[in-house]
Amino acid sequence: MSDIIQLHYDVDGTDFAAAGEASMKIKKELRSLGFPQDVIRRIAIAVYEGEINMVIHADGGTADVNVGLDEIEIILADTGPGIPDVEKAMQKGWSTASEEVRNSGFGAGMGLPNMKKNTDEMVIDTEVGVGTTIRMKVYVA
Amino acid sequence: MTAKELAEALSLNIVTLPDPEAEVQSGYVGDMPSWVMGYATEGSAWVTILNNRNIVAVAVLLEMACVIVTEGAEVSEEVAAVAKDRNVNLFSTTESSFRTVARMAELL
Numbered sequence: 001m002s003d004i005i006q007l008h009y010d011v012d013g014t015d016f017a018a019a020g021e022a023s024m025k026i027k028k029e030l031r032s033l034g035f036p037q038d039v040i041r042r043i044a045i046a047v048y049e050g051e052i053n054m055v056i057h058a059d060g061g062t063a064d065v066n067v068g069l070d071e072i073e074i075i076l077a078d079t080g081p082g083i084p085d086v087e088k089a090m091q092k093g094w095s096t097a098s099e100e101v102r103n104s105g106f107g108a109g110m111g112l113p114n115m116k117k118n119t120d121e122m123v124i125d126t127e128v129g130v131g132t133t134i135r136m137k138v139y140v141a
Numbered sequence: 142m143t144a145k146e147l148a149e150a151l152s153l154n155i156v157t158l159p160d161p162e163a164e165v166q167s168g169y170v171g172d173m174p175s176w177v178m179g180y181a182t183e184g185s186a187w188v189t190i191l192n193n194r195n196i197v198a199v200a201v202l203l204e205m206a207c208v209i210v211t212e213g214a215e216v217s218e219e220v221a222a223v224a225k226d227r228n229v230n231l232f233s234t235t236e237s238s239f240r241t242v243a244r245m246a247e248l249l
Contacts, residue, residue, distance in 0.1 A: 019195065019198065020195065020198025020199075020201070023202055024198060024202065027201070037204075041183070041202070041203070044202040045178050045179075045203075048199075048202050052174075052175070104193065105174050106173070108173040108176050110173070110176055111175055
């Protein structure tokens with residue numbers, strides 16, 4: 001795949017009310033590049049969920065998007081606590097978010113399942129105490 | 142119907158209305174953003190008691206027609222400014238989510 005454009009965003013981990021900045025910028029960028037609405041929507045949802053996770057669990061991180069002609073790759077990386085049990089984390093409704101986070105409407109345990117549902121490929125590379133990198137691909141049909 | 146027409150029909154308080162002609166295609170009610178992200182559809186009027194900045198991000202990402210903050214939850218000037226900046230129609234009401242959705246269901 002030959003990339004036509006690479007995008008990089010830092011995700012601020014200090015204010016989770018501000019989460020969504022990266023996904024909204026990515027959405028705008030993909031729209032100006034003329035990608036189909038459905039592709040843009042799926043990527044926006046996947047990145048947003050990743051942003052929320054990075055803010056809740058990992059004090060922020062980075063979001064990289066490699067935009068190709070036939071597929072778009074998203075790489076979300078953080079140096080947070082890692083995910084001890086990925087299989088559990090992938091189950092709908094399973095969450096380790098704090099009470100405070102849940103009271104704000106997050107921590108429903110839908111983040112990773114929503115990311116999986118909206119992408120064509122998803123690989124989680126995580127190590128406890130080191131961090132998590134999630135690579136996702138969305139095919140441009 | 143348009144977002145503006147919905148606001149008028151439900152006597153909603155208009156916080157921001159940058160896109161009055163946005164077509165309301167459906168409705169969604171819920172207070173957990175991830176759940177909303179997973180199931181709400183484009184062109185929805187989203188009914189929620191959430192009043193923080195995240196509602197603007199969700200509305201933008203899902204291309205919602207409007208967000209209706211119910212039960213008298215206060216919308217801060219900061220949230221209103223972000224909504225206006227992001228072109229999001231934002232309404233509020235002292236009515237309950239239940240009453241709001243019940244009336245919407247008759248209209249949509």
